Every structure is written in C-alpha cells, then in structure tokens.
Amino acid sequence: xxxxxxxxxxxxxxxxxxxxxxxxxxxxxxxxxxxxxxxxxxxxxxxxxxxxxxxxxxxxxxxxxxxxxxxxxxxxxxxxxxxxxxxxxxxxxxxxxxxxxxxxxxxxxxxxxxxxxxxxxxxxxxx
Amino acid sequence: xxxxxxxxxxxxxxxxxxxxxxxxxxxxxxxxxxxxxxxxxxxxxxxxxxxxxxxxxxxxxxxxxxxxxxxxxxxxxxxxxxxxxxxxxxxxxxxxxxxxxxxxxxxxxxxxxxxxxxxxxxxxxx
Numbered sequence: 001x002x003x004x005x006x007x008x009x010x011x012x013x014x015x016x017x018x019x020x021x022x023x024x025x026x027x028x029x030x031x032x033x034x035x036x037x038x039x040x041x042x043x044x045x046x047x048x049x050x051x052x053x054x055x056x057x058x059x060x061x062x063x064x065x066x067x068x069x070x071x072x073x074x075x076x077x078x079x080x081x082x083x084x085x086x087x088x089x090x091x092x093x094x095x096x097x098x099x100x101x102x103x104x105x106x107x108x109x110x111x112x113x114x115x116x117x118x119x120x121x122x123x124x125x126x127x
Numbered sequence: 128x129x130x131x132x133x134x135x136x137x138x139x140x141x142x143x144x145x146x147x148x149x150x151x152x153x154x155x156x157x158x159x160x161x162x163x164x165x166x167x168x169x170x171x172x173x174x175x176x177x178x179x180x181x182x183x184x185x186x187x188x189x190x191x192x193x194x195x196x197x198x199x200x201x202x203x204x205x206x207x208x209x210x211x212x213x214x215x216x217x218x219x220x221x222x223x224x225x226x227x228x229x230x231x232x233x234x235x236x237x238x239x240x241x242x243x244x245x246x247x248x249x250x251x252x253x
Contacts (some may be wrong), residue, residue, distance in 0.1 A: 028213055035206040035235075041168075042238045045195070045245035048182050055179040075169070082165055085158050092155060116169075124173040 020045045027084050030077040037074040072117070079116040083109035150208060157205035164198045183249055192250040199242035207235040 047054040059066045087105050088097045141147040208229050218224040
C-alpha cells in the first residue's frame with residue numbers, strides 16, 4: 001500500500017490527539033495508577049493498626065526521595081482523575097458536549113488538578 | 128416470528144447478561160460518593176502531623192472510622208469496576224482475560240477487607 005495515492009486514515013502514532021482524547025486515555029492510565037497506589041492507603045491503615053514500628057517502616061519509605069516522587073505522582077493522578085471524573089459525570093447527565101466547552105473543561109480539569117496538588121502540598125508543609 | 132424476546136424480558140430491560148446498566152450505574156454512584164471522600168482524605172492527611180500516635184488518634188474518632196470504612200469499600204469497588212472495563216477492552220484472549228479479571232477482583236476484595244479490618248481494629252482498640 002506504500003504507492004497508494006489515496007489518503008489513509010490517520011494512524012494513532014502520527015495523528016496528534018486532541019486534548020480531550022489525550023485526557024480520555026489519561027483517565028484510564030491514572031485509574032490504573034490509582035488502583036495500584038491505593039495499596040498505599042491499605043498499607044497506611046494496616047501499619048497504623050499494626051503499631052508504631054510498622055508505621056515507621058512505611059514512614060521512612062514515604063520520606064525518602066522515591067517516596068516523595070511516588071506521593072507527588074499519586075496525588076496528582078488522584079486529582080486529575082477526580083477532576084476529569086467530574087467532567088464525565090456532567091457528560092453523563094447531558095451537559096458540556098459543545099466543542100468549545102469540551103476543550104475548556106479539559107483545560108479546567110488539568111488546571112484544578114494542579115491547584116489541588118499544590119494546595120495539598122502547602123497544607124502538608126504548614127502542618 | 129419477528130419477535131424473539133418475551134414481553135417480560137423486554138419490560139425488565141436487563142439484556143442477555145441479566146445485569147442491564149448495573150455496572151455503569153454503580154461506577155457513577157461510587158464516583159459521586161468519592162467526590163467528598165477524596166477531598167476529605169487528601170486534605171485531612173495532609174493537615175496532620177505525621178507521627179503514629181496522631182494518626183491512630185484520628186482514626187479512633189467514630190465518624191472518621193465510619194468515613195474511612197466507607198472510603199475503602201467505595202474506592203475498591205470503583206477500582207474493580209474500572210479495571211474490569213480496561214481489562215475487557217484490551218485483553219482479547221478469553222482465557223487470559225478471565226484469569227486476569229478473577230485475580231483483579233480478588234485483589235480488590237482482599238485490599239478492601241484488609242483496609243476495613245485495620246480501621247475496625249483501631250476503632251475497637253484491639
């Protein structure tokens with residue numbers, strides 16, 4: 001088909017995804033990240049129930065550089081999935097399908113996710 | 128013979144899988160419930176000093192324990208529903224898909240149970 005003069009349909013790797021499509025696949029990816037990351041929530045609860053010694057092990061991991069990187073990624077994934085999820089809920093009840101609105105809410109979802117992530121870090125810094 | 132479905136099956140509207148829109152609906156209900164719960168857990172933990180005694184003292188409060196149990200159950204149910212859709216979309220081999228679905232569901236159930244028991248253990252002071 002290399003010599004075909006007909007235009008072929010855009011391939012995923014060539015075609016630049018619109019923001020909404022990008023957020024759509026990101027929603028799935030962050031969903032998987034969160035499912036794995038929620039092991040941390042269980043670990044936190046189990047360690048708290050187990051005692052100070054178990055909690056210290058978890059704390060040391062979270063306090064390390066890789067723990068902080070993981071936490072930042074987890075929290076940002078959480079808020080991005082959260083904001084885009086709210087966007088999906090509005091679509092489910094029939095609002096926000098106009099192209100300009102879809103584009104605006106996509107940018108809004110990312111912006112709010114960044115703000116919530118920063119806000120969480122600021123609150124943690126004060127505490 | 129143009130109509131193969133019985134009147135009862137049409138009225139119930141549950142389709143051949145007998146579940147109708149149950150999966151879709153539960154995904155949305157858990158999502159709604161998670162809106163307040165996620166904001167609450169995110170900022171509560173961020174606002175807390177990070178030592179063990181503070182964390183346990185916080186979980187010991189009855190309403191915190193209630194919200195935590197609700198959060199753990201909702202989160203892992205929501206995760207199970209979401210992971211199921213992704214697995215069904217991307218894994219085409221029937222046997223492999225069934226196996227991975229089974230393991231995923233089991234993992235979600237196990238994590239949820241460990242989370243709930245941990246909260247209960249703290250709140251009953253065991």
